[in-house]
Amino acid sequence: MAQVQKPSIPKGTRDFSPEQMAGRNYIFDTIRSVFKNYGYKPIETPSMENLSTLLGKYGEEGDKLLFKILNSGDAFSGISTADLSKLISQAPESSLTPEINSNALSLRVCEKGLRYDLTVPFARYVVQHRNEITFPFKRYQIQPVWRADRPQKGRYREFYQCDVDVIGSNSLLNELELVQIVDDVFRAFGINICIKINNRKILSGLAEAMGFPDKLVDITIAMDKIDKIGIEAVKEEMLARSIDKKGFSVLEPVLSFKGTTAQKLALIGNVVAGSSSGCAGVEELKALFNLIDEAQISQQVEIDLSLARGLNYYTGAIFEVKALDFTIGSICGGGRYDNLTGIFGLPDVSGVGISFGADRIYDVLLGLEKFPKEAIGGTKVLLSNLDEASAAYLLPLANKLRKNNISCELYPDVAKLKKQFEYAQKNSIPYFVIAGESEVNAGTVNIKNLTTGEQITVPLAEAHVSCQW
Amino acid sequence: MAQVQKPSIPKGTRDFSPEQMAGRNYIFDTIRSVFKNYGYKPIETPSMENLSTLLGKYGEEGDKLLFKILNSGDAFSGISTADLSKLISQAPESSLTPEINSNALSLRVCEKGLRYDLTVPFARYVVQHRNEITFPFKRYQIQPVWRADRPQKGRYREFYQCDVDVIGSNSLLNELELVQIVDDVFRAFGINICIKINNRKILSGLAEAMGFPDKLVDITIAMDKIDKIGIEAVKEEMLARSIDKKGFSVLEPVLSFKGTTAQKLALIGNVVAGSSSGCAGVEELKALFNLIDEAQISQQVEIDLSLARGLNYYTGAIFEVKALDFTIGSICGGGRYDNLTGIFGLPDVSGVGISFGADRIYDVLLGLEKFPKEAIGGTKVLLSNLDEASAAYLLPLANKLRKNNISCELYPDVAKLKKQFEYAQKNSIPYFVIAGESEVNAGTVNIKNLTTGEQITVPLAEAHVSCQW
Numbered sequence: 001m002a003q004v005q006k007p008s009i010p011k012g013t014r015d016f017s018p019e020q021m022a023g024r025n026y027i028f029d030t031i032r033s034v035f036k037n038y039g040y041k042p043i044e045t046p047s048m049e050n051l052s053t054l055l056g057k058y059g060e061e062g063d064k065l066l067f068k069i070l071n072s073g074d075a076f077s078g079i080s081t082a083d084l085s086k087l088i089s090q091a092p093e094s095s096l097t098p099e100i101n102s103n104a105l106s107l108r109v110c111e112k113g114l115r116y117d118l119t120v121p122f123a124r125y126v127v128q129h130r131n132e133i134t135f136p137f138k139r140y141q142i143q144p145v146w147r148a149d150r151p152q153k154g155r156y157r158e159f160y161q162c163d164v165d166v167i168g169s170n171s172l173l174n175e176l177e178l179v180q181i182v183d184d185v186f187r188a189f190g191i192n193i194c195i196k197i198n199n200r201k202i203l204s205g206l207a208e209a210m211g212f213p214d215k216l217v218d219i220t221i222a223m224d225k226i227d228k229i230g231i232e233a234v235k236e237e238m239l240a241r242s243i244d245k246k247g248f249s250v251l252e253p254v255l256s257f258k259g260t261t262a263q264k265l266a267l268i269g270n271v272v273a274g275s276s277s278g279c280a281g282v283e284e285l286k287a288l289f290n291l292i293d294e295a296q297i298s299q300q301v302e303i304d305l306s307l308a309r310g311l312n313y314y315t316g317a318i319f320e321v322k323a324l325d326f327t328i329g330s331i332c333g334g335g336r337y338d339n340l341t342g343i344f345g346l347p348d349v350s351g352v353g354i355s356f357g358a359d360r361i362y363d364v365l366l367g368l369e370k371f372p373k374e375a376i377g378g379t380k381v382l383l384s385n386l387d388e389a390s391a392a393y394l395l396p397l398a399n400k401l402r403k404n405n406i407s408c409e410l411y412p413d414v415a416k417l418k419k420q421f422e423y424a425q426k427n428s429i430p431y432f433v434i435a436g437e438s439e440v441n442a443g444t445v446n447i448k449n450l451t452t453g454e455q456i457t458v459p460l461a462e463a464h465v466s467c468q469w
Numbered sequence: 470m471a472q473v474q475k476p477s478i479p480k481g482t483r484d485f486s487p488e489q490m491a492g493r494n495y496i497f498d499t500i501r502s503v504f505k506n507y508g509y510k511p512i513e514t515p516s517m518e519n520l521s522t523l524l525g526k527y528g529e530e531g532d533k534l535l536f537k538i539l540n541s542g543d544a545f546s547g548i549s550t551a552d553l554s555k556l557i558s559q560a561p562e563s564s565l566t567p568e569i570n571s572n573a574l575s576l577r578v579c580e581k582g583l584r585y586d587l588t589v590p591f592a593r594y595v596v597q598h599r600n601e602i603t604f605p606f607k608r609y610q611i612q613p614v615w616r617a618d619r620p621q622k623g624r625y626r627e628f629y630q631c632d633v634d635v636i637g638s639n640s641l642l643n644e645l646e647l648v649q650i651v652d653d654v655f656r657a658f659g660i661n662i663c664i665k666i667n668n669r670k671i672l673s674g675l676a677e678a679m680g681f682p683d684k685l686v687d688i689t690i691a692m693d694k695i696d697k698i699g700i701e702a703v704k705e706e707m708l709a710r711s712i713d714k715k716g717f718s719v720l721e722p723v724l725s726f727k728g729t730t731a732q733k734l735a736l737i738g739n740v741v742a743g744s745s746s747g748c749a750g751v752e753e754l755k756a757l758f759n760l761i762d763e764a765q766i767s768q769q770v771e772i773d774l775s776l777a778r779g780l781n782y783y784t785g786a787i788f789e790v791k792a793l794d795f796t797i798g799s800i801c802g803g804g805r806y807d808n809l810t811g812i813f814g815l816p817d818v819s820g821v822g823i824s825f826g827a828d829r830i831y832d833v834l835l836g837l838e839k840f841p842k843e844a845i846g847g848t849k850v851l852l853s854n855l856d857e858a859s860a861a862y863l864l865p866l867a868n869k870l871r872k873n874n875i876s877c878e879l880y881p882d883v884a885k886l887k888k889q890f891e892y893a894q895k896n897s898i899p900y901f902v903i904a905g906e907s908e909v910n911a912g913t914v915n916i917k918n919l920t921t922g923e924q925i926t927v928p929l930a931e932a933h934v935s936c937q938w
Binding site: 158 | 764860
């Protein structure tokens, strides 16, 4: 135990300092209070899920990004030790690709994985607890997820998701409610946003109109990149995915169209007129925008016919939220899924939800200097400790301040006033109450306002009131 | 993706329902608000730490209970595939114990582990961020920890710890503050407790007085079981650990002594009189109880000379909290440690802290029916949805209620009143606002108080006020 190590944390993970935590808690508290206001209820699921729950739900790429947990106890027992020693020292020599065996061996010694998102665990939860749940079930969940992605700026291996979903209801009022929640959350944050909405049924209709109804996934994957790579590159990617120029020529005017909501609905209505799915999507979008108009959303809401969202499980409305005054990817996204619980044995349950990206919202609030001072403030009052007698003299004041919910600290060690003063400054504590021998004898305290530099002397018995001047 | 699975979660882990979450959030919020009131600041550390940070910190037993995470990507690459296939199918055949090789192989393929407690990550944090931190550093941390323990009633593989520590100060005022925090937290919960205090230096003095100064760990391990197994069994265990009867005869009267604080201090002062460590411990305990007397703690606080606490890193005061009206293990515990950060290269930094056991506190609050109704309440008002027109009629009321922070839900689907009524009942929603065709035409709503069964009819414009009658 005596060996000294240079401490560090795994790459892609983070420590959060008190200052960062104050900002993060402000974000979580704000989001949570809006969720509650709309009647959503919190649940939590375990950090570890059985690998059988997670595997195959996020595509091949996602499977590779799962963090697997070694079985506890003797994970490699039942495996010959002679083989083990060879295994530790030797290089590959077989024609089998190492990867295949590595996966098989991983599954042999790992039964559990860290959760990759909150959606699949939620689906698992709903099916497992179906008999205890009253549908429609409105739940929110704010927990970390883990992905073995290559770490880079703004991409972490551990990060929080804030999900809100309603499951067991087909009504478009739920989609409206999510738009209202997004509106309320970002209005509370003071962040100007645009809520972009599209519908997966329209995308299906587009694929039909393009002549490639079976290439919906390829089309959405390519479309999803339009913001990053531009329309020409999207075209090239589609050609590479065997979608011909004629097909793309149907899509192109849709992607580049600018106009009002009514004009967009008219345009896309014409393009997908031959597809029943497409027409259903246009009807849903129309009805949703009628509701949105009536509900008087305070922020920008628009149809974005180029919006695709990568995840395959969406089947209806899809959402994405962009910050207007700060350049960053989408800060919120979601959509309707019609059969997420089917994989766990409960078919035909429709749900819709959105997820708030806490890390990006943090960056936006920080960049736009929108964190409210009172939200991130800590201790209000520091009480000096100049000797044992003066500390004892101030202890009852500390208790009185706390009873009045004014957070305070009695400096724990007898130390020079300068050191205690610096402690107050470094911790942004606005009031410093000082009592030396003469104040103890006089029954008074000096209160220094460290923001203005003013100092007053008041009787000890009144000090708890004066600390708020 | 079409295969249907019966969903389940790993043993020893838990899903938390909305009802459970409400209770848990009440616990965390209460604890957090007290911590803040005393000027403690939140930090968070990653769920994963490097195994080098964790290994060797919790004893051999603890190392075995760490959850290890398989390296991402191709964890077994560089290992021959021929060996891999043998490895998967064959039984042990070597004379080497499989365990040793399993451990070595684990370390070859796992670099990270899930955090086992919050104390070691905190020590790592302090050393890593020493240049950003102003000492004394008062921090709290509320996060889950993971242990590969055998699951049993009340023992989980994933559970939350709520730790509060101050590091970089030797003052006993910190010990007092922790006692005050414990007092405030459990007074807020309405749980009657006894705070038991002892001092590790006294235990060292006792070991000296017993003639076994080098057997302090054995003595504390045996003493720690006194509540579970009784004094006779503790004696037997000590004899088995080579502590003779003469040595135990010094300890026995100390363990069985009943008396006042002053009497206990006098007794132990005599017993450890020949040990400088023991005398220092008695002096610390005496000074702490003087502070406690002055601070007017509302709950029971007593010296417990049989209190040992298992963890080796404690060096001064040790604490344990018991619920008086409910049978369960300790619900809170901690102590002073003088060199926790030494292992990470920062010696001679003293700290003291305690940890609240949220799961046990939950059980006590539930068992004593102490969860306040308002703390665990959800949606206040359900608005009916009888047809499209009546839903549109009630939507503005929903917005108005939410603007007044009255959480409400508009039932999303058009459904029979009975179904919506049941939804309100099952979700314990106290008010049900109903508007059918006649109410829409009259500009009114019916409000049913589901607690009393009363119903009133009011104009729509006044309904947001009436929902609080």
